[in-house]
Amino acid sequence: xxxxxxxxxxxxxxxxxxxxxxxxxxxxxxxxxxxxxxxxxxxxxxxxxxxxxxxxxxxxxxxxxxxxxxxxxxxxxxxxxxxxxxxxxxxxxxxxxxxxxxxxxxxxxxxxxxxxxxxxxxxxxxxxxxxxxxxxxxxxxxxxxxxxxxxxxxxxxxxxxxxxxxxxxxxxxxxxxxxxxxxxxxxxxxxxxxxxxxxxxxxxxxxxxxxxxxxxx
Numbered sequence: 627x628x629x630x631x632x633x634x635x636x637x638x639x640x641x642x643x644x645x646x647x648x649x650x651x652x653x654x655x656x657x658x659x660x661x662x663x664x665x666x667x668x669x670x671x672x673x674x675x676x677x678x679x680x681x682x683x684x685x686x687x688x689x690x691x692x693x694x695x696x697x698x699x700x701x702x703x704x705x706x707x708x709x710x711x712x713x714x715x716x717x718x719x720x721x722x723x724x725x726x727x728x729x730x731x732x733x734x735x736x737x738x739x740x741x742x743x744x745x746x747x748x749x750x751x752x753x754x755x756x757x758x759x760x761x762x763x764x765x766x767x768x769x770x771x772x773x774x775x776x777x778x779x780x781x782x783x784x785x786x787x788x789x790x791x792x793x794x795x796x797x798x799x800x801x802x803x804x805x806x807x808x809x810x811x812x813x814x815x816x817x818x819x820x821x822x823x824x825x826x827x828x829x830x831x832x833x834x835x836x837x838x839x840x841x842x843x
Contacts, residue, residue: 633783634725635774637792638736640674640814643746645712649674652704660696662686674815675737675794677762714750715813715833724841726755731781734759735773757781769799774806791836798824811836
């Protein structure tokens with residue numbers, strides 16, 4: 627990729643971190659633990675990228691507040707129990723370091739909470755390579771454009787010189803809402819079929835394909 631972008635914004639789960647399977651298991655198990663109807667794992671996987679409150683509403687609709695809170699609490703317990711074991715996709719760390727070395731501004735826009743993202747960045751050792759990050763407890767949930775708008779403001783970048791990379795329709799719609807070009811990846815939460823209608827400028831099925839494109843001179 628020639629340096630047509632100044633700022634590259636990454637989703638975290640399913641884009642840099644290979645966490646989709648663990649997230650799906652955490653929410654499916656939590657629903658069972660609090661006595662909610664059994665969840666189809668495919669449906670649970672498709673809401674990855676939303677904030678937790680929005681995810682619960684998408685999966686169960688208007689359930690009583692105490693049930694929603696119990697589900698959120700149990701999901702968080704399940705997730706944090708396995709969080710330290712979540713790896714980055716092979717080559718992701720090296721790609722971020724090299725992009726930083728080449729002068730790109732890098733950022734994260736994620737449906738994770740601040741605590742979870744900070745722990746993930748500490749665990750993988752990439753915290754110093756991102757200029758700024760935004761999480762679901764600081765901004766409106768994707769696909770609202772607030773995360774991208776705030777990131778562009780901090781990084782002094784224009785929409786046409788910004789690239790959003792994500793694995794869900796929420797990432798791609800957020801980019802569209804912010805007038806930002808997007809690249810889609812299908813190795814995370816959602817399939818090629820789910821992502822194909824969002825006019826991304828490129829689509830990648832393996833992380834190494836994405837890395838080669840980003841680092842091509």
